[in-house]
Amino acid sequence: MGEVQEAAWVAGAWDALVGAGVRQVAFVPDAGLIGLIRRAEAAPDVVAVPLTTEEEGVALLAGAWLGGQFGALFMQSSGVGNCVNMLSLARTCAFPLLCVVTMRGQFGERNPWQVPMGRTAADVLRLAGLGVFEVDDAERVAETVAAAAAMTLAGGGAMAVLIGQRVLGAKAFAAAVQP
Amino acid sequence: MSALERRPLVAGLLAGDDDVLVVTGLGAPSWDAAAAGDRDLTFPLWGAMGGAVAMGLGLAQAQPQRRVLVLTGDGELLMGIGSLSTVGWRQPANLAVVVLDNERYGETGGQRTHTAGRTDLAAVAAACGFPTTFTVRDPTGTAGLGERLWSSPGPRFCVAKVRPDDEPLVMPPRDGVVLRERFRRALGLSR
Numbered sequence: 001m002g003e004v005q006e007a008a009w010v011a012g013a014w015d016a017l018v019g020a021g022v023r024q025v026a027f028v029p030d031a032g033l034i035g036l037i038r039r040a041e042a043a044p045d046v047v048a049v050p051l052t053t054e055e056e057g058v059a060l061l062a063g064a065w066l067g068g069q070f071g072a073l074f075m076q077s078s079g080v081g082n083c084v085n086m087l088s089l090a091r092t093c094a095f096p097l098l099c100v101v102t103m104r105g106q107f108g109e110r111n112p113w114q115v116p117m118g119r120t121a122a123d124v125l126r127l128a129g130l131g132v133f134e135v136d137d138a139e140r141v142a143e144t145v146a147a148a149a150a151m152t153l154a155g156g157g158a159m160a161v162l163i164g165q166r167v168l169g170a171k172a173f174a175a176a177v178q179p
Numbered sequence: 180m181s182a183l184e185r186r187p188l189v190a191g192l193l194a195g196d197d198d199v200l201v202v203t204g205l206g207a208p209s210w211d212a213a214a215a216g217d218r219d220l221t222f223p224l225w226g227a228m229g230g231a232v233a234m235g236l237g238l239a240q241a242q243p244q245r246r247v248l249v250l251t252g253d254g255e256l257l258m259g260i261g262s263l264s265t266v267g268w269r270q271p272a273n274l275a276v277v278v279l280d281n282e283r284y285g286e287t288g289g290q291r292t293h294t295a296g297r298t299d300l301a302a303v304a305a306a307c308g309f310p311t312t313f314t315v316r317d318p319t320g321t322a323g324l325g326e327r328l329w330s331s332p333g334p335r336f337c338v339a340k341v342r343p344d345d346e347p348l349v350m351p352p353r354d355g356v357v358l359r360e361r362f363r364r365a366l367g368l369s370r
Binding site for chain 1: 200202222224225226227228229230231233234235236237238239240241242245259261262264265268269355356358359362363366368
């Protein structure tokens with residue numbers, strides 16, 4: 001892996017998270033999350049927790065709030081489906097919860113296996129009771145993260161910011177060797 | 180075989196320990212903790228199956244000066260078994276996990292869990308990097324269990340093999356917002 005230059009939206013989005021008082025960041029990696037994960041791991045006042053499955057993060061951040069810390073959960077769109085029952089914890093107890101979801105299977109996707117959750121992630125989150133902001137403009141990611149964080153901290157319920165493939169770009173499979 | 184009684188074991192773990200922060204997994208562990216006495220610093224899960232250990236980890240990280248006890252069952256833990264690996268990665272020294280292992284899904288008709296077969300949860304926890312793991316099978320092992328847990332290097336993991344008996348239902352409050360807020364207030368947190 002060579003050094004990849006950080007995407008332009010990452011710094012602003014991270015500043016928005018820090019501004020909201022995020023102290024724990026739980027994540028399952030995605031290529032679209034590389035920059036945010038690096039920032040979380042480098043931040044001295046933030047505990048970055050890699051998960052084995054995204055639903056762990058919903059529970060982990062509920063525990064963090066119980067102990068006085070706000071956090072954020074980063075995942076790829078395919079991870080949304082893994083969270084559904086655990087999201088009842090955030091809803092029933094009105095825990096603040098901020099999810100940052102990077103989209104696959106949505107715009108220009110070359111892997112059809114990513115498409116089902118790409119098409120349903122936003123609706124699944126809405127059905128689970130979350131407020132959903134979809135962002136397709138890199139310049140609006142930071143303000144959207146800040147708004148979602150403010151809403152969930154104000155008691156408005158769990159929030160998800162979905163960062164679209166128009167912002168992230170679709171994964172290229174050009175270098176693959178055909179069998 | 181499974182010789183321990185779960186209620187005295189839980190009562191013994193919690194008796195006189197007003198400082199410990201407790202998360203209980205859904206079902207019998209939540210009833211066991213309630214039977215030992217409702218307390219503000221116990222958060223009993225009524226759902227969110229598989230989330231107890233992860234919730235305990237988040238709490239332990241937010242309150243590193245406090246001891247955090249996750250009290251859960253074998254079925255609940257099996258659903259979130261990956262969270263043992265996450266704890267192993269993070270190594271929270273202030274966390275203990277106690278599994279009341281009756282080898283059954285007690286709330287749904289007593290169907291056998293994988294621990295009735297060959298799954299050894301203490302071995303799983305050890306393989307995930309818990310520095311302290313042990314299994315208690317007979318009553319002599321429960322004397323001083325709390326002392327043994329908290330004096331050993333954390334995160335620590337104890338399987339208590341308990342009898343698959345139905346105990347009288349003792350329920351904690353079930354309003355999640357009330358449970359959340361009374362816990363936070365007891366920690367001196369506002370909002």
